[in-house]
Amino acid sequence: MTIWMPELRGRAGPKYQAIVDAIVDALETGDLTPGTKLPPQRNLAYDLGVTLGTVTRAYQELERSGLARGEVGRGTFITAPADRIPAPSLNDNIDALRTSVDLVASPYNAMYGTDFMGSEGLELASNYPVTVGVGALTQRAIARVNHEAVWEAVSRYQAHNGLRPHLEASAEWLTGLGVNARAEDILIAPGAQAATQTALMALAKPGDLILAEALSWPGVKVTAAPLGLRVEGLAMDEHGLIPDAFEQACRERAPRLLYLLPTLQNPTASIMPEDRRHQIVEIARKHGVFVIEDDVYGFLVDDAPPRVHSIAPDVTVYVTSLSKAVSPGLRVGYVLVPQGLMASFVNALRSSTLMASPLAVEIASEMIRGGEADEMMAQQRREVESRQKELVRRLGHLDLRTHPRSLHAWLPVPQGFTGPEFRTRLLERGVSVTPGNAFVMDERHRPDRPHVRICLGAEQDRQRLDRALGIIAEVADATSHTAEPTYV
Structure with missing residues (x-):
């Protein structure tokens, strides 16, 4: 043959x-x-x-x-029939995520200004926080760091997982969020993506399988691919990952890790109920699977169920950062490492990004100690709530999925449009949104209808945001029926 x-x-x-x-x-x-x-x-x-x-x-x-x-x-x-269309490749997913921004952005226009997208484009594609006022708060914190010994310390390469004062400030911040955190269990990384990469490098080897929700943060694929790791999506519903799907995958495909966004899931804004979190933990323990809990949006919700880490710290790698809560420019992320694994995580961090910038971590730590981080977080919550009200006022009659404290919303493409047609129509009016196919982890669980993600933070000016939401409503209302918004 x-x-x-x-x-x-x-x-x-x-x-x-x-x-x-x-x-x-x-x-x-x-x-x-x-x-x-x-x-x-x-x-x-x-x-x-x-x-x-x-x-x-x-x-x-x-x-x-x-x-x-x-x-x-x-x-x-x-295994597939001849007419099977494969899932988008890694490059397709990256390109889809970039396209919605690149078609509108004017590079270098108003460099370092607040008008990131230029004078015309209205940027609802990038999931940025609202950073109005962070400059003054950061400057205030920097002014207090006036000891030469401190500047000497943060100007050198750092040993192990960071300076002790930085780890203690990190523990203070996480404890304030309701996370059970000890300084000795914390690894400081240059952002949540680097933290996730560190966890993948520490716990998996090339060829291992990483599971995720069917719709999830595209960065997990981008991060896993260069490491030779496979990523598969699992079925989900309005509450997030379905435990039975996780159980079946564990039995049949021997995964190494589960990447999970249980609170204000990206892109659907869902919050996983407590009983389901317990179910997933039980399955993970049963099959020897580690859970990476990405909690970058958790600070926005006061009444969320217990974190997966608090339920099962022995099998959970907890990841968060200051990027959404305080300032993305600091590039400071935190990893809570299960006991006995710190050496592996430190080695993984050093072999990839070496360390978080000690200077940035010192500024972040001083903002935590001095209260500026809490001020910025409180402002972020108030601003998100206000922007959500405007979102629902403008688009609540559509089949919108969101949460009153979410920085993003998940909108089905209105009847009468394909996904590309809807985005093109919006781009013609100067509005960029994130294409839903950027979040598809597995073609087998693609939503029945195309969606787009709408982000509320990138446009710092409220009038520009309101104008963008109004344009989306006008384009959608041209062909769509009405429905009640779904809060999750």
Whole structure:
């Protein structure tokens, strides 16, 4: 029997993607059919003149898309029908996320000014906090750091997981949020994405499977891919991840980690109920799976259920940052590391980003000690509540999913539009929103209707935000029916 070989000549892009594209084309032409065995990875790498890692990544992408299945001791087999369209590749998801911003942004216009999107574009695509007033508060904190010894200390490379005063300030901040945090369990990273990357590097190895909600923060894919980690999405409902789907995946696919956004989930703004959090923890413990709890939006909600970390600190890596609560410019993130694993996390951080900027961490710590961080957080909550009221006033008659304290909302594309048509119509009016396909972790669980995410913080000026929401309402009302907003 002849083993099929892909033809890569004339194909643009990375080699691994060219292999994937060649297999998809062969499915469409019928050269490959369900059950066909693909060439062994080492043989294919040799025949194509590429590295083994390139072929491995291509096969992983095919498995993630549901187009192929690897069987230990037997090889990799085609599983999809010929007309199957694969899930968006990593590059597709990145491009989708960038497009909505890039089409409107005028680079370098008003450099370092508050009008990030230029004079015309109305920016509702990027999930930024409202930072009005943070400059004065930061300046006030910096003015108190007037000891030469402090500046000497933060001008050097740092040992281990950070300076003790910084760790103590971090613990103070987290404790104030209701998190059970000890200074010795904290690792300071340059932001939440770096914190997540550190957790992936410390706990997983190339080829391991990372689970996430079907719709989730695109950065988890961006972060996992260079590490050789696979990401699969799991079915979810209005309350977030469905425990039965998690249980089944643990039984069948032996995942290493679960990445979870249980509070003000991105992009749906849902809050996972307490009983479901307990169910997920029980499943994780049963199958030896670590949970990465991303809580960057948790500070916005006073009455959220107990954090997953508080339920099961032994299997939970808690990740948060000051980016949404205080200032994204500080790039300060926090990781609560399960006991016994700190050395692995420190090594992972040092091999990637080395350390968070000690100077930035000192400013952040002084803002925590002096109360400026609390002031900024309180202002953020008030501003988000006010902006949410305007959002609901403008768009509440649509099938909107949001929360009174959420920085973002999840809007189905109105009837009569495709997703690209709706976004194009908005862009023609100068408004950018995030395309919903950027958040799809797994094609098998794509929503029945296309969606967009609306972000309320990037436009610092309220009049510009109100104008953008009004434009969305006008475009949507041209074809849509009315419905009540859904608070989650």
